[in-house]
Amino acid sequence: MRDAPPTLINFDHLEALPAALVAGRGSVGVRALAGADWLLRRKSDGRWLAVVAGARVRALRPGALRAARGRMDEARLVECLARPLRPGVPRTLPLAPLRALLAGLGVDADYGRTRGLALVPEPARLAFAGFDRYRRPLWLTAAAARGWSAMRAAARDEGVALDAISGYRSHAYQLGIFRRKLARGQALEDILRVNAAPGYSEHHGGGALDIGTPGEPPAEESFEATPAFAWLVAHAARFGFTMSYPRGNPHGIVYEPWHWCLKR
Ligand SMILES: [Zn+2]
Incomplete structure (x- = not known):
């Protein structure tokens, strides 16, 4: 252990x-x-x-x-x-409780289909991937943690500093954001313009992370003008990472130059 x-x-x-x-x-x-x-x-x-x-x-x-x-x-x-996961035990948690929560929240049953987004199950285990910018533990799948560590080291060797803003997030965490905003009187459709419905964020799967560079505010479009972003565009694919939401993406999600996901 x-x-x-x-x-x-x-x-x-x-x-x-x-x-x-x-x-x-x-x-x-x-x-x-x-x-x-x-x-x-x-x-x-x-x-x-x-x-x-x-x-x-x-x-x-x-x-x-x-x-x-x-x-x-x-x-x-x-x-x-x-003990570690035994063979035969599912590697992800069941989605049934989430479907019930989404119905309770009033999210349209067509939400995923119309946006081309799939429900993302949570992994049953997540690996420690170092600390994020705020000194919080960063959790990713084991493969994404290895990829992130290798990518960050390669960037550092070339004088480029990458830091993590956020990695894995649970369905419950995303649902909490919705509940707090609804309690403050925001309409569901307005919240859905800014936040993915619980269950539909790539962050739930542990393969996605928001990347920043020191001195830059987190999750801002200005990240695209940094040497860190230029380095990612040139090299991230070598480590399996892809920018999920480029400009004009088919999901109708705003341009997110900071959001990268391990794709197999
Ligand atoms: Zn993200």
């Missing part, structure tokens, strides 16, 4: 992060993490639910933990943390 690369273990409503990668917030947070192997976090809002040390689960929010683990009991949860 100690020699394995750090892994995020993904469940329907909660995720387990290696405690060593989580910065404790305040004295309560630091104390909670001391001696822990894993932190269990609610996906919808990032709330800390429990810490796990060996086979011992210490609930920080017992009711919320019970609700988030659903029918999976604590013993099963601990078992999932202790």
